[in-house]
Amino acid sequence: MFKKRYISFLLAWQVLVLVSCKKDDPVEKILDNNLSAVSKALLENSNLVSRVFTDTVIQLHPGVQATEIHYLSMEGYSMRAFVLEADMKQSGIELRPLTPFGSTGFARQTVPEMLKYVEAPAKPLAATNADFFNANTGEPRGIVYINGQAVRTIIPGATWGYFGISKTGELMIGDSLDYTQRKDQILHALGANQRLVRNRVVVPHTDQTIEPRTGVGFTADGILYLIVVDGRRFDYSNGISFQKLGEMFHALGAVEAINCDGGGSSTFMINNPRADIMQVRNWSSDGAPRAVANGWVIVSTN
Numbered sequence: 202m203f204k205k206r207y208i209s210f211l212l213a214w215q216v217l218v219l220v221s222c223k224k225d226d227p228v229e230k231i232l233d234n235n236l237s238a239v240s241k242a243l244l245e246n247s248n249l250v251s252r253v254f255t256d257t258v259i260q261l262h263p264g265v266q267a268t269e270i271h272y273l274s275m276e277g278y279s280m281r282a283f284v285l286e287a288d289m290k291q292s293g294i295e296l297r298p299l300t301p302f303g304s305t306g307f308a309r310q311t312v313p314e315m316l317k318y319v320e321a322p323a324k325p326l327a328a329t330n331a332d333f334f335n336a337n338t339g340e341p342r343g344i345v346y347i348n349g350q351a352v353r354t355i356i357p358g359a360t361w362g363y364f365g366i367s368k369t370g371e372l373m374i375g376d377s378l379d380y381t382q383r384k385d386q387i388l389h390a391l392g393a394n395q396r397l398v399r400n401r402v403v404v405p406h407t408d409q410t411i412e413p414r415t416g417v418g419f420t421a422d423g424i425l426y427l428i429v430v431d432g433r434r435f436d437y438s439n440g441i442s443f444q445k446l447g448e449m450f451h452a453l454g455a456v457e458a459i460n461c462d463g464g465g466s467s468t469f470m471i472n473n474p475r476a477d478i479m480q481v482r483n484w485s486s487d488g489a490p491r492a493v494a495n496g497w498v499i500v501s502t503n
């Protein structure tokens with residue numbers, strides 16, 4: 202009798218432990234045959250990823266989706282990447298700049314706050330931060346073009362450039378060398394720094410610092426990628442170098458890509474279709490979204 206009770210107790214205890222583990226303990230699920238297209242591209246076209254723990258694809262609109270990936274880097278670090286993919290040939294979506302208070306003046310505001318000034322009927326689908334800035338005044342470091350208006354026309358140095366869209370709808374990344382020839386074509390543009398991919402080739406960088414980073418790039422057929430990689434927390438996400446961020450864009454097929462402001466400025470937001478609200482999806486190394494100079498938003502216009 203005692204033996205039976207003892208066995209019953211052990212079985213009950215094991216069930217309790219299993220239930221407790223399932224409820225409370227974080228479990229990393231290693232995916233194999235159900236990887237997203239983004240994860241497959243990173244595995245097959247780069248040497249960035251050792252294995253993928255989890256990835257989630259969130260459809261935001263026809264032609265627009267976000268992929269959130271937790272992976273192990275080849276160096277053995279936990280990494281979190283947030284990838285926004287938008288087919289800019291898709292009708293009913295637009296790329297627009299975000300500015301503090303929706304104005305052309307210089308100031309600082311978080312991306313969530315800037316989104317409040319997107320006027321209906323446009324509906325934000327996804328947003329990120331953009332240019333570097335003066336921390337005291339909020340003045341961006343690079344150019345600012347809004348609806349064809351040149352708000353700021355300074356490119357501060359040889360490594361600096363810009364990302365934007367032309368008046369004919371062409372995605373564009375350039376620098377001080379081509380700005381004079383292309384400036385009359387610009388509809389929207391914001392500054393950026395450190396070219397990551399140029400003419401389908403990853404740009405080499407001697408600066409190998411590891412940080413949270415934001416970048417933007419596009420493919421030859423008009424697929425826009427906005428990427429945020431979290432960092433400064435090795436147990437969650439270690440961060441990434443310019444070189445490896447360029448390799449990430451290249452693996453996704455980008456013909457051009459450039460680095461935006463990173464560190465605590467990196468912000469990745471999407472409109473969660475389950476709740477129909479804009480949510481910050483990445484972890485800010487500041488502990489909360491930083492007030493920045495400007496950003497980019499993909500909106501639905503229908």
